[in-house]
Amino acid sequence: MIPILTGKELQKFDRGLKKSGQMDAFIQRAGYAAYMATLNILKNSYGKRVAVVAGPGHNGDDGRVLAGYLARKNIKVEVIPTDSSIKSISGVDLIVDAAFGTGLKRKYKFFKYEDIPVLSVDVPTGLNCDDGTVFEGALRADYTVSFVALKPGFYYNRGPEHTGKVIFNDLGVTLKESNRHLVEAKDLRKLRFKSQRDDHKWKHGVYVVAGSENMMGAAELTCETAVKTGASILKVLSLNTQKQTQVKEVIHQPFSFDWDVKLLNDIGRYRVLAIGPGLVFFNEDIIKLKNVLTKATVPVILDASALLAIGQLPDPAGFLSKVTAPKILTPHAGEFASLLGSTTKEFDIYDVERFAQASKSVILLKGPTTTVSSPNGKTFVINTGSPKLATAGTGDVLTGVIAGMIARSQSQNLTVEDLDSFNIGVNDTDEIAEITALAAFAHSLGFSEGQRSENSSDFGLTSSKLIDGIVSVLNDVSSSY
Numbered sequence: 001m002i003p004i005l006t007g008k009e010l011q012k013f014d015r016g017l018k019k020s021g022q023m024d025a026f027i028q029r030a031g032y033a034a035y036m037a038t039l040n041i042l043k044n045s046y047g048k049r050v051a052v053v054a055g056p057g058h059n060g061d062d063g064r065v066l067a068g069y070l071a072r073k074n075i076k077v078e079v080i081p082t083d084s085s086i087k088s089i090s091g092v093d094l095i096v097d098a099a100f101g102t103g104l105k106r107k108y109k110f111f112k113y114e115d116i117p118v119l120s121v122d123v124p125t126g127l128n129c130d131d132g133t134v135f136e137g138a139l140r141a142d143y144t145v146s147f148v149a150l151k152p153g154f155y156y157n158r159g160p161e162h163t164g165k166v167i168f169n170d171l172g173v174t175l176k177e178s179n180r181h182l183v184e185a186k187d188l189r190k191l192r193f194k195s196q197r198d199d200h201k202w203k204h205g206v207y208v209v210a211g212s213e214n215m216m217g218a219a220e221l222t223c224e225t226a227v228k229t230g231a232s233i234l235k236v237l238s239l240n241t242q243k244q245t246q247v248k249e250v251i252h253q254p255f256s257f258d259w260d261v262k263l264l265n266d267i268g269r270y271r272v273l274a275i276g277p278g279l280v281f282f283n284e285d286i287i288k289l290k291n292v293l294t295k296a297t298v299p300v301i302l303d304a305s306a307l308l309a310i311g312q313l314p315d316p317a318g319f320l321s322k323v324t325a326p327k328i329l330t331p332h333a334g335e336f337a338s339l340l341g342s343t344t345k346e347f348d349i350y351d352v353e354r355f356a357q358a359s360k361s362v363i364l365l366k367g368p369t370t371t372v373s374s375p376n377g378k379t380f381v382i383n384t385g386s387p388k389l390a391t392a393g394t395g396d397v398l399t400g401v402i403a404g405m406i407a408r409s410q411s412q413n414l415t416v417e418d419l420d421s422f423n424i425g426v427n428d429t430d431e432i433a434e435i436t437a438l439a440a441f442a443h444s445l446g447f448s449e450g451q452r453s454e455n456s457s458d459f460g461l462t463s464s465k466l467i468d469g470i471v472s473v474l475n476d477v478s479s480s481y
Contacts, residue, residue: 001187002168003178004381005149006130007102013148014058026171027058030147031065033169034096034121037145038066039073041119042094049076051089052096053111053125056082062121063098080111088112097139099125102151107135117142123151124162131348132159140164148173150182155369155383156348180349180379183441188477191409191438204407205270206231207263209306210277210396211238211245218278218304218396220245225400225467226274229439229474230408235270237263239279260288264295271407272299276306277396286312296325299406299432303330303399311338320359326432327361328406330399336365353379362433364402364440366395372437374429380437384444393463394443401446401470402439409435442477446470 005013017023042048052067054060063079070077080086082099089095089111097120100108110125118141123129126138129151142164144154148171153159206226211219216238223236227249236245237253244252256262267273273296281289286309293300300323302310307329310316316339320327331338333345340355349371356363356373364372370382409431446469 001181001183001380002170003149003175004152004180004182004379005175005178006152009178010102010129010149010151023058027061028065029171030062030121032069033147033171034062034066034098034119034145035069037143037167037169038070038094038096038119041117041143042075045073045075048094049092050078050094050096051092052077052079053089053099054079054081055099055101057101059098059101059121059123063096066096066098066121082108084111086111089116090114092116094119097121097125097141099139102129104135107137109137110139118164120144120163122147123153124164127153127159127162129153131350132157134158134162138162143167145169147171149175149178152180152349152381155182155381157346160368160383179377180381182381182383183437185441185445188438188442188473191405191435191477203271204230204232206234206403206407207267207270207273208234208236208250208277208400208403209239209259209263209273209275210236210279210399211241211243212278212280213241213243215278215280216241216243216245217393220247221393221396221463221467222274222277222400222403223247223250224464225397225470226404226407228467228471229401229404229442230406231404232407235266239285240282257284260291263292267296267298270298272301272403274301274303274399274403276301276303277399279305281305281309285309290319293320293323293325293327296323299326299328299427301328301330301399301402301406303395304335307331307335308338311335311341316341317355317358320361323360326427326429327359328364328402328432328436329359329361330364330366330395330402332366332395336363349373349379349381353377360429362429362436364436366398370440370444372433372440374433376430378430378433380434382437382440382444384441385447391463394466397446397463397466397470398440398443400467401443402436405439405442405474406432406435442470442473445473 017026052063054063067077067079095118101122120141124139124141126135132153140162144163145167154163210222224247235251313319337345352363352365352371352373356375360375373379446466
């Protein structure tokens, strides 16, 4: 995982470099890394011209070091100070923006240019690296080379529009203090869900409450995904209907008006409980939902209608904070607004972190950037999704893959004694948050796999094909063990 740091955290890192006398060497490494990124963008250096806009601070120092390397490569390079009197830049193959880094606190009018690609060093000028807001006239980079850590502002608000393709280089620095990370494909190898010799069907059980009279499709998608991604046995309860899913591998719990009591009597046999997809809650069902959550003894995933039901409570965060079982909430922006009692539907990483801590829950906020945060402050960012995932049914699939993977996963903190224990599943909220993030990442990769199976770039991907894509991703991971 790639660490993510705020501007203040990076300034603290810089102060440490100065105190230890390593700043000059660090600037040389950063300038060289920017130089290598420039060569990759130019592809062929012969006859190329580069303009480097260099500010007065360390960001400008990086640019000046880069310019020196370009000159030694016989690339024609011009270093333009940020206070230069020129009005525009033209006649070059690339503009390097090394004007201002993470500390910019004011508007800066960049030079005019047309049809020239731009590489920004560390942060595009005018972009707030913490929240993705921008000053008027902020630069829209085609590429951003980011050092040491990524920045939250790259992934929220206007950030993705201004960073272009992000090229990360840690410059040999290993950060142990970061609580925020971007998930990468190689992180899927951290999952501990390979089948064991002593596995049996009750070892990785999932209980799903999903589906109502006219929305059984949601229950089917959740159940099929959970079965295919880790659940060794699955029981499903649909509310206020006697209809059943068409998934052959599941056990159907008939609906009764005391469904909460029967669920609680049975839940001890299962590893995880998922509630929400395709449900219609009547007032009495909300009371029963509260009863289930108050007495649950296994991790509970709450999605869709379950989130809206909790959002109707006077104090959703307060209620959730008193639920002792680990909780995973998977809202989209509208459902998150309901939980917060908010009129806006635009949220960032800090909104998710605050609600995770207030509710003592793992929160997964769906969106162009998916954010997963634990109540202990660990946060995971997933930016590999596609707008084509914003279709009916994909959220139900996500609930299923989170349930299946939590049920299948074993704790990363196992002892020798645990290996002979039946109950070696995960209950630690930080571990659950990480598995949830990895599930969301597999879900996003499943789109590409499902699309490949359809041999279509724009059409033909259904939620059912998405399930097959996720299974393909997880099988690739499992075979690498």
